[in-house]
Amino acid sequence: MIKIIIDEDACVGCELCVDECPTDVFEFNEEKRIPEVVREKECFGCLSCSEICPATAITHEDILHSEEYYHDEENLKLASRLAVDVPLPLVPSDNKHRKAALEDLGIRLLAVASIFRQTLGGSLPAVGTMAGRTLATQLPRYRIPESFQEALDIVVQQFTPAWNIKPDYDGGSKLNMQVKNCFIRELCKEEGIELGGDLCILFYNYLAGYAGKLGNARLKLIKSSPGIKECKYDVEVFVKK
Amino acid sequence: MMKTRISTEWLSGCSGCHVAVVDLHDKLLNLLEDVEFVRIPVLMDEKGYPEADVGLVEGAIRSEHDRKALLRMRETCKTLVAFGTCAVYGGPSGIGWLYGKDTILKKIYTDTVTASGDGKFPEGAPELEQSVIPLNEVVDIDFYIPGCPPHPYFIAVALKTLLGASVPAISMKTVCSACNRRMEKREGVKLQRGMSAAPEEDVCFLSQGVICLGSVTLDRCQAQCPNKGIACAGCAGPSIDLITEPHLDIRTMIAKRMSMLTGIDRSEILDYMEKEAKTFYSYALSSPIIYKKPTVEIREWTLN
Numbered sequence: 123m124i125k126i127i128i129d130e131d132a133c134v135g136c137e138l139c140v141d142e143c144p145t146d147v148f149e150f151n152e153e154k155r156i157p158e159v160v161r162e163k164e165c166f167g168c169l170s171c172s173e174i175c176p177a178t179a180i181t182h183e184d185i186l187h188s189e190e191y192y193h194d195e196e197n198l199k200l201a202s203r204l205a206v207d208v209p210l211p212l213v214p215s216d217n218k219h220r221k222a223a224l225e226d227l228g229i230r231l232l233a234v235a236s237i238f239r240q241t242l243g244g245s246l247p248a249v250g251t252m253a254g255r256t257l258a259t260q261l262p263r264y265r266i267p268e269s270f271q272e273a274l275d276i277v278v279q280q281f282t283p284a285w286n287i288k289p290d291y292d293g294g295s296k297l298n299m300q301v302k303n304c305f306i307r308e309l310c311k312e313e314g315i316e317l318g319g320d321l322c323i324l325f326y327n328y329l330a331g332y333a334g335k336l337g338n339a340r341l342k343l344i345k346s347s348p349g350i351k352e353c354k355y356d357v358e359v360f361v362k363k
Numbered sequence: 364m365m366k367t368r369i370s371t372e373w374l375s376g377c378s379g380c381h382v383a384v385v386d387l388h389d390k391l392l393n394l395l396e397d398v399e400f401v402r403i404p405v406l407m408d409e410k411g412y413p414e415a416d417v418g419l420v421e422g423a424i425r426s427e428h429d430r431k432a433l434l435r436m437r438e439t440c441k442t443l444v445a446f447g448t449c450a451v452y453g454g455p456s457g458i459g460w461l462y463g464k465d466t467i468l469k470k471i472y473t474d475t476v477t478a479s480g481d482g483k484f485p486e487g488a489p490e491l492e493q494s495v496i497p498l499n500e501v502v503d504i505d506f507y508i509p510g511c512p513p514h515p516y517f518i519a520v521a522l523k524t525l526l527g528a529s530v531p532a533i534s535m536k537t538v539c540s541a542c543n544r545r546m547e548k549r550e551g552v553k554l555q556r557g558m559s560a561a562p563e564e565d566v567c568f569l570s571q572g573v574i575c576l577g578s579v580t581l582d583r584c585q586a587q588c589p590n591k592g593i594a595c596a597g598c599a600g601p602s603i604d605l606i607t608e609p610h611l612d613i614r615t616m617i618a619k620r621m622s623m624l625t626g627i628d629r630s631e632i633l634d635y636m637e638k639e640a641k642t643f644y645s646y647a648l649s650s651p652i653i654y655k656k657p658t659v660e661i662r663e664w665t666l667n
Contacts (some may be wrong), residue, residue, distance in 0.1 A: 132539075
C-alpha cells in the first residue's frame with residue numbers, strides 16, 4: 123500500500139494538497155495548520171500533491187514506477203549529485219524495473235497490432251504509413267533534409283539504439299535495408315510470436331512512412347525477409363520532384 | 364594525519380562564492396584543521412594547478428581560457444565540485460545564451476556610442492565561446508553546490524560530507540520549506556508587477572500577489588531573502604522536481620500555485636512571467652535543464 127509522509131517542519135500550510143487531491147486523501151488541521159492524511163487507502167499514486175506542494179514536504183513510499191521513464195538521464199545525474207547519500211524519490215530504477223516496463227510495453231504493442239488487424243484487415247500497412255507521416259510532420263527538426271539520403275541518415279540516427287538500421291541506397295530508386303538489433307524482434311522472441319507478424323508490418327510501414335515524408339518520397343516494398351538475426355527489405359523509391 | 368588538499372578555481376563568475384567560503388568565519392578555522400588550501404585565487408598567488416583531493420570550481424565557461432582551466436582542474440583533482448549557480452547552471456551571465464557570440468561582440472565593439480569607432484576587437488584576449496556553458500557540458504562533475512552564493516552552512520556541510528564526516532543530510536527541499544511565512548488563501552488580491560513590496564510581514568508573497576520563486580527553487584540559502592522581506596529570485600536554480608520532470612516549469616508552477624491561492628487568472632500570471640522572462644529565468648537560462656524544456660521558449664519571448 124502507498125504510504126504518504128508529510129514533513130511537518132517543511133509544510134507551509136497552504137492547503138493546496140487538500141484542494142488538488144482527486145480522491146480526498148487529505149484533511150486540513152486548522153489548529154496545527156498542517157494537512158493530515160485521513161484516507162490513505164484512497165491514494166492511487168498520481169503524485170499531484172507532491173507536484174503542487176511548494177515546500178516539497180510530501181513524499182510517497184511503495185509507489186509504482188511509471189513516471190520515471192520520461193526523465194532525462196543527464197538531468198537525473200545532476201539531481202542525484204546535489205546531495206550525497208540522499209535517495210531520490212524519482213531516480214530511474216534498476217535494470218529489473220526497466221526490463222519489466224519494456225515487457226509491459228511490448229505486450230501492449232502486440233495487443234494493439236492484433237486489434238488493428240482484426241478491425242482493419244488489409245488496411246493495416248496504411249495505418250503504419252499514416253503514423254509515420256504524422257510523426258514526420260510533428261517531430262521538431264532543426265532543418266528540412268535536402269535529399270532522400272539525408273532523410274535516411276536522420277531516420278537511422280533517431281531509431282538508434284532500439285533499432286540498428288543499415289540502409290543501402292543507390293541514389294536512384296533502389297534501397298536495400300537491413301535491420302539488425304530490433305526491439306520488436308526481442309519481444310517476439312520473448313513471447314514466442316512468429317516474425318513478420320502484424321507488429322512487424324506496422325513497424326515497417328511506420329518507418330517507410332516516416333522516411334518517405336522526411337525525404338519527400340514514396341516507398342514501395344518489393345520483398346521482405348524477416349530473420350532471427352537480421353531482417354532485410356528490398357524497397358523501390360519514387361522521389362517526388 | 365594527512366590533511367585533505369583543496370584546490371579552487373574561478374572562471375566566469377563574480378568571486379562571490381569564494382567570499383562565501385570566507386563567510387564560514389570561525390568555522391573556517393575548524394575546517395582548516397582538516398583541510399589545506401593548495402590553490403585559492405582570493406587568498407593566495409598560485410598560478411599552477413597542484414594535485415588536490417577536492418576541486419571547487421566557481422563560474423561558468425565563457426572563454427577559451429575558462430575551458431582550458433577547467434580541463435586542468437579535472438586532471439588534477441580527484442573530486443570536482445561545481446560550486447555556485449554559475450558553475451552548475453550558467454548563472455546570470457547565461458543571458459548571453461540569448462544572443463550568440465557575434466551579436467554580442469558587434470554590439471560592444473562597434474554599435475555602442477562609446478565604442479572607439481575603428482571596429483576592431485581587442486587583441487590578445489582569450490577567444491570568446493559561442494555561449495555561456497555550464498561545467499557539466501564539458502567535463503564530468505562529481506558534486507554540485509548551487510546557490511548565489513551557497514549559504515556557508517551548505518558549504519560547510521557539503522565539504523564535510525565530501526571529507527567523509529558524518530553530518531546532517533543536505534536538504535533537497537525548496538526555499539519554501541525554510542521560509543517562516545504563512546502561505547494562505549486570499550480573495551480579491553491583484554497581481555503586483557515589477558519590484559513591489561508585500562505589505563504583510565508574516566504572510567507568503569504569493570498569497571499577497573507578489574511573484575516569489577521560492578516554491579520552484581532549491582534551498583541552498585535557508586530562505587534568507589523571503590524571511591527578510593524580499594521575494595525569492597530563484598538564485599539557487601530549479602528545484603529537484605523541475606530538474607527531473609520535463610513538463611514542470613518555473614512559470615507554469617508559479618502560475619498554478621498563485622492562482623489556486625489568490626484566484627488571479629492563471630493566464631495573466633503566465634503572460635507577465637513570459638514578458639519578464641529575463642528576470643524570472645535569469646539564473647538557469649543557459650542550462651539545458653531549462654532551455655530544453657518543451658514549455659520554455661525564452662528566445663521567442665525575449666526577442667520581441
